Amino acid sequence: MDFAYSPQDHTFREEARTWLHTHTPGPPTRTPRAWERELGAAGWIGLGWDADGYGNRRATLTQQVVWAEEYARSGAPPRSGHIGENLLAPTLIAHGTEEQRARFLPPVARGEQLWCQGYSEPGAGSDLAGLRTAAVRDGDAYRITGQKIWTSLALEADWCFVLARTDPGSRRHHGLSFLLVPMDQPGRIEVRPIRQMSGTSEFNEVFFDGATAAAADLVGGEGEGWRVAMGLLAFERGVSTLAQQVGFQAELAEVVRLAVESGAIADPVLKDALVRQWAELRVMRWNALRTLGGAEGTRDPGAPSVAKLLWGRWHQRLGELAMRVRGPEALTGPVDWTPEDPYELDSLQRKFLFSRADTIYGGSDEIQRNIIAERVLGLPREPR
Numbered sequence: 001m002d003f004a005y006s007p008q009d010h011t012f013r014e015e016a017r018t019w020l021h022t023h024t025p026g027p028p029t030r031t032p033r034a035w036e037r038e039l040g041a042a043g044w045i046g047l048g049w050d051a052d053g054y055g056n057r058r059a060t061l062t063q064q065v066v067w068a069e070e071y072a073r074s075g076a077p078p079r080s081g082h083i084g085e086n087l088l089a090p091t092l093i094a095h096g097t098e099e100q101r102a103r104f105l106p107p108v109a110r111g112e113q114l115w116c117q118g119y120s121e122p123g124a125g126s127d128l129a130g131l132r133t134a135a136v137r138d139g140d141a142y143r144i145t146g147q148k149i150w151t152s153l154a155l156e157a158d159w160c161f162v163l164a165r166t167d168p169g170s171r172r173h174h175g176l177s178f179l180l181v182p183m184d185q186p187g188r189i190e191v192r193p194i195r196q197m198s199g200t201s202e203f204n205e206v207f208f209d210g211a212t213a214a215a216a217d218l219v220g221g222e223g224e225g226w227r228v229a230m231g232l233l234a235f236e237r238g239v240s241t242l243a244q245q246v247g248f249q250a251e252l253a254e255v256v257r258l259a260v261e262s263g264a265i266a267d268p269v270l271k272d273a274l275v276r277q278w279a280e281l282r283v284m285r286w287n288a289l290r291t292l293g294g295a296e297g298t299r300d301p302g303a304p305s306v307a308k309l310l311w312g313r314w315h316q317r318l319g320e321l322a323m324r325v326r327g328p329e330a331l332t333g334p335v336d337w338t339p340e341d342p343y344e345l346d347s348l349q350r351k352f353l354f355s356r357a358d359t360i361y362g363g364s365d366e367i368q369r370n371i372i373a374e375r376v377l378g379l380p381r382e383p384r
Contacts (some may be wrong), residue, residue: 005062008063009060012059012063016044016066020071020076024075024076024077025077032077032080032156035111036080036081036114038111039081044067045110046085046089046105046108047059048061048064048086049105054102056109069246071243073246081108081111083116084115084159087117087232088108088161088232089104089105091161091178091232092219094231095219095224095227095228095231100216100219113158113159114157114158114159115160116152116156117151117160117161118151118160118163119131119163119229120149120150121149122147122149129172129226131165133145133146133148133162133164134164134166135162135179136168137166137222140215141213141214141215142166142179142214142218144162144181144208144211144213145208145209148162148208149203149206150194150361151203151205154204155191157183158182159181160180161178161219161232162181162208163226163229164176164179164225165177166225174223176226177218177220177221177222177224178224178225178228179217179218180213180214180219181208181211181213181217182213185211185212189206189207189209190207191204191207192204196353197353197356198354200350233304241307242285242289244311245281245284248284248311248314248315251318252274252277255274255322255325255348258325258326258348259274262326264325264327277318281314287303287306305368305372306368312359316358318355319351319352320352322348322352326348330348330349330352370382
């Protein structure tokens with residue numbers, strides 16, 4: 001695909017940039033939900049959906065790239081609706097029924113419904129096929145029992161899509177089903193935030209104790225959950241990867257600025273490392289554009305794993321470089337900090353600590369290499 005921007009794309013960019021400039025950052029009291037509704041009312045949610053009649057404006061692939069890049073550059077708030085818009089919606093368009101699309105897509109497009117993802121479990125994170133959460137058919141519903149972990153936005157979400165085992169005698173990726181579960185089930189669903197070493201709690205544990213999901217909210221058919229789940233993971237690393245790279249570019253620029261101001265840039269080893277970071281970021285962008293531009297049905301099945309391998313370690317190295325640039329100061333808190341003060345980190349310290357997980361969450365590096373080896377290179381499968 002030719003990724004040169006057309007006159008229509010430039011017009012679209014100006015429209016997006018102007019709207020974001022006039023609406024960002026917005027009132028300080030605006031909540032994440034209010035921001036999602038604002039985006040939805042203006043038609044900015046669902047640009048990548050290949051479906052009509054669900055409240056989303058249509059946009060070409062290059063225009064989707066334009067919007068993702070302009071959003072990342074604008075300083076707009078982090079998206080609370082990302083999971084519903086970019087993961088659930090494309091999955092329902094590809095695997096759901098017309099009734100499911102008509103029911104769930106419009107509220108997401110309006111910014112009124114937030115979703116979270118129920119995949120990883122203790123002992124079944126990167127090796128997702130080992131999950132043990134069970135769903136038992138009970139008339140017109142399923143009863144779900146088990147635990148999920150590392151669930152983003154679970155405290156705020158209205159719904160969760162859950163991968164559960166509906167065939168109790170099945171093993172590995174067989175006998176799994178993809179269920180849409182309402183989160184407002186007191187006594188049946190409990191959410192516990194996970195405090196990380198950075199001091200924040202972006203992720204949660206979710207416990208299901210007989211939680212119900214309507215049989216009509218089974219996606220793709222019983223026992224077809226693995227196929228649906230793998231399709232969803234392919235959507236996870238689409239256009240949003242380019243927006244992520246815009247954020248990476250800003251982070252790298254901040255580290256370079258500090259290196260110049262502190263004089264650390266005079267160290268030839270450090271300077272070489274920063275240049276390599278810049279060059280690798282350009283490679284990641286070209287790889288993402290090449291992947292997005294592949295003709296339907298001919299895209300490299302290993303492309304999502306390659307992208308994850310590239311950015312995970314790159315971002316870790318950037319956090320390490322930030323600490324090297326800061327020197328001993330990186331190990332200290334604010335100059336006026338006292339032991340009675342709350343635990344505080346600056347943005348670069350948080351980046352360094354949080355990035356330790358980059359090569360684990362979303363599929364560990366080891367699992368990504370196995371996928372490439374087995375599904376792309378045709379090497380023998382790893383013994384189970």
